Amino acid sequence: MKNNIYSPVNDETTAGAGCGAHSSCGTKPSGGCGAKPSSCSTPSGPSVIPNPKELHACMGLNACKGHDRLGTNDCAGMGECATAAMHSCHTLNDCRNQGGCGLYGTPEEQNNPGNNSCSWQGSCAVPINAERFSTEGPNRGKSVWKRARVVFEEKMLKANRQFGDPFMEGGPTMDYINKNFSGYAACGASGLSGGGTCS
Amino acid sequence: MLTPDKLNDLRDHLQTAVEVELSTIPLYLYTYYSINRTPTLTIKDENRANEINTFANKAGGILMSVAVEEMLHLSLASNILKALGGSPVIYDKSPKNYPTNLLHHKDGFSIGLTKLTQSQLQKFMDVEKPAPVEEDPQGDQWETLGQFYEYIANLVKQTEEWDYSNPDNQLVDGRGYYAPNNIDTVYAKDAAQSSSTVQYANSDDSGGLKQIKNKEDALAAITEISEQGEGFRTDPTHKYDDPSHEEESHWFKYSELNTKFFELELTDEEKKQFIFNFPENPGNPENPNNVELPIKYQPVVDLCDAVYSYLLWMTEMSFTLKGTAQSSMFYIGMHKGMIFILDKIIGGMRRATYKDEKGNEWNLAPTFKNFTFSSKETAKKELVALAELVILENKLKLETEYELSEDILQRIKDLPDVNVVGNKVSFA
Numbered sequence: 001m002k003n004n005i006y007s008p009v010n011d012e013t014t015a016g017a018g019c020g021a022h023s024s025c026g027t028k029p030s031g032g033c034g035a036k037p038s039s040c041s042t043p044s045g046p047s048v049i050p051n052p053k054e055l056h057a058c059m060g061l062n063a064c065k066g067h068d069r070l071g072t073n074d075c076a077g078m079g080e081c082a083t084a085a086m087h088s089c090h091t092l093n094d095c096r097n098q099g100g101c102g103l104y105g106t107p108e109e110q111n112n113p114g115n116n117s118c119s120w121q122g123s124c125a126v127p128i129n130a131e132r133f134s135t136e137g138p139n140r141g142k143s144v145w146k147r148a149r150v151v152f153e154e155k156m157l158k159a160n161r162q163f164g165d166p167f168m169e170g171g172p173t174m175d176y177i178n179k180n181f182s183g184y185a186a187c188g189a190s191g192l193s194g195g196g197t198c199s
Numbered sequence: 200m201l202t203p204d205k206l207n208d209l210r211d212h213l214q215t216a217v218e219v220e221l222s223t224i225p226l227y228l229y230t231y232y233s234i235n236r237t238p239t240l241t242i243k244d245e246n247r248a249n250e251i252n253t254f255a256n257k258a259g260g261i262l263m264s265v266a267v268e269e270m271l272h273l274s275l276a277s278n279i280l281k282a283l284g285g286s287p288v289i290y291d292k293s294p295k296n297y298p299t300n301l302l303h304h305k306d307g308f309s310i311g312l313t314k315l316t317q318s319q320l321q322k323f324m325d326v327e328k329p330a331p332v333e334e335d336p337q338g339d340q341w342e343t344l345g346q347f348y349e350y351i352a353n354l355v356k357q358t359e360e361w362d363y364s365n366p367d368n369q370l371v372d373g374r375g376y377y378a379p380n381n382i383d384t385v386y387a388k389d390a391a392q393s394s395s396t397v398q399y400a401n402s403d404d405s406g407g408l409k410q411i412k413n414k415e416d417a418l419a420a421i422t423e424i425s426e427q428g429e430g431f432r433t434d435p436t437h438k439y440d441d442p443s444h445e446e447e448s449h450w451f452k453y454s455e456l457n458t459k460f461f462e463l464e465l466t467d468e469e470k471k472q473f474i475f476n477f478p479e480n481p482g483n484p485e486n487p488n489n490v491e492l493p494i495k496y497q498p499v500v501d502l503c504d505a506v507y508s509y510l511l512w513m514t515e516m517s518f519t520l521k522g523t524a525q526s527s528m529f530y531i532g533m534h535k536g537m538i539f540i541l542d543k544i545i546g547g548m549r550r551a552t553y554k555d556e557k558g559n560e561w562n563l564a565p566t567f568k569n570f571t572f573s574s575k576e577t578a579k580k581e582l583v584a585l586a587e588l589v590i591l592e593n594k595l596k597l598e599t600e601y602e603l604s605e606d607i608l609q610r611i612k613d614l615p616d617v618n619v620v621g622n623k624v625s626f627a
Contacts, residue, residue: 104378104381104382104534104538105375105378105381106375106377106378107378107403108375109375133397135378135380135381135382135384135385135399136378136379136380136381136403140380140399141397141399
């Protein structure tokens, strides 16, 4: 159900999937969250974005033009990378919608990647590498990024918003992330390891 | 109807059950952490290397799948105790030393902390051994956990509905507290094909957390504990513990690993390539084979013990809290503490090595000893101070092979404070 028109959406007043929500790392979490992280990890290199327009968990999950990590994407759903602070796993996310999902968490959490309601309630790392799969719930054994994209598309359609094709079909691979966005140290491709699965 | 004395007896046995479940967790975790689940093998025969890789990964997944269910059992026993007006004591209740007998187990049984070995897998089978159908329930001098829980179940059957006075403060389903599978419980059926052959060691229908509101709930929880351990009592194979026959019992899982370990006929060199050389029962001065720990590693071992003990304290405190306060303590505290603090500390420790006086090389291992904090008021500050000491040691470059990252220190600082005032949890 993708809308393949590349017409930028500039209406930042629509609530929808958070378009117009102007937040930065460390901002008090929305939704009445009381627990505020005391610090944020700071991605390095090209991934640094001093003032993201919208916080989202991965490639292709941005609600507006210019809302990806680099601020250069043409349309909703076409962003190249997350704006949420990169973090390595479960309960380490700063804010709402910043959890990546997969690997740890309940079936409900794992079925809602990038859609958590509060800080420290995300299920896994950001960004969501293409190789990551869910370990619980209806999406078990399937791609977390693809599930995140479905959740995103459902939210956009509900808000009557257009969106474009993702930058990479299937989401960013670990190899792609490591080459283009330094500072990422989350779960590996298969993650089938113990004692340091995630960093 | 239970007399007040009998009701107290039931509560005492539930506390014993909590401690028995607790004592198994370090056993399984110690062996789990001794395994490098994704080793880089130097074996030239690709098929042999893949066979060993697959076994290493499966052994880790199986051990963790059992360990998470032991944590579930601890919670279920605690829920029954809460429902009956008691409250579980968990902090400082880990066994003082290993090897140890399990609490109230028949004399003569002993189990300790060891790296992955065939004899340790056989010991794990003994712990999870199915109870024969004709075996009498035993509250003391029990030989199987099934026998012990049957004794508790018989007392529960004599309770009345009014005995279940406290449905609150329990760890219940629907709050994100428990998931049977995570990345540490799954494994590849074939390591060469990794994530395309993922196996899920636990199944949703073997049971999860339950709120205990009446006798029926309590009996269902006890059945869940027993069946996850030993399988269905009436099934002579004791293979499965769930209706869909997707999850194997603890005993059967260990039995399969034991068989595979035997069939592999691993050479010492092969074992070295995926099993960290953890000493037996570290930190027990009464152990005749105790390996002396270099003093430079004492701070990180203390930190590891302190984190482990703090996790137990957070769990205990969770059974005194309600609503969002309980979620802050358990959901955030325990998940962060187990996965992103304790796991990361041990994951780093085990790569550090040291030599004993005979020149044997060992890997740095956790001891899972009770760390006694000065007070509940100062516990978190003490924990942070221990972490800062390890960081300071790193900065002083005391030639330790272990380095604690600032990220982990920050996560420790972000843990909830066990010193709860009212029903409000502080993270400061």
